[in-house]
Structure formats: structure tokens, C-alpha cells
Amino acid sequence: MRTVAILIAAAFLSSCAQTKDVAEEIVGVSTPWEETNAIADTCGSEKLQHLLGHSITEFDAASYDGPVRVLGVNDIYTEDYRPERLNIFVDANGTVVNLYCQ
Incomplete structure (x- = not known):
């Protein structure tokens, strides 16, 4: 029993x-970048990982095909899911600290 x-x-x-x-x-x-992008890198963020630790001015938005949003430390943003959108997070100095699709 x-x-x-x-x-x-x-x-x-x-x-x-x-x-x-x-x-x-x-x-x-939300899942970590590695887990999310291992499934599908829908916005091409994997090709842009070289920007981490560099100034946002090194990112050429005109040559990027797709929606992009650059967000600073205290910026307000929506958390709607758009897998084709590239999100680039910068610190107070304009250094890229994170980027991923969503």
C-alpha cells in the first residue's frame, strides 16, 4: 500500500x-541569453557579441536590417516579446553591457 x-x-x-x-x-x-539564443538567434545578436565592452558608437545601425532599441541604465522599456528585435543595453558611459533578441 x-x-x-x-x-x-x-x-x-x-x-x-x-x-x-x-x-x-x-x-x-525571461531566460538567460545563452539559453534563449541557443534555441533561435532570430535577430542576429550572436554576430554582434564582439560589441560587448565597446562603445555603442561602434554599432552601425544603418547597416543592421531589423528593429533595434538601445537602452540605457535608467531607461523605461516595454517587455513585449518580439524575437526579431535586437535589444542593446548600455551603461552610463555608453558601453555595451548586454545584447539579445526580444
């Missing part, structure tokens, strides 16, 4: 974990 109860509890917990994964997919919970 105890074994049956353990099996039922394990099955229940397993189904809860699967539900959480599906919920994260639907809601679009």
Missing part, C-alpha cells in the same frame, strides 16, 4: 513539473 502511495505522489509531482514548463513557455518567462 505504501508503494502505491509513493507512486501516485511521484506521478502527481511529475505532472506538476510538466505543467510549470508549459506555463513558462506560454507566458514567455
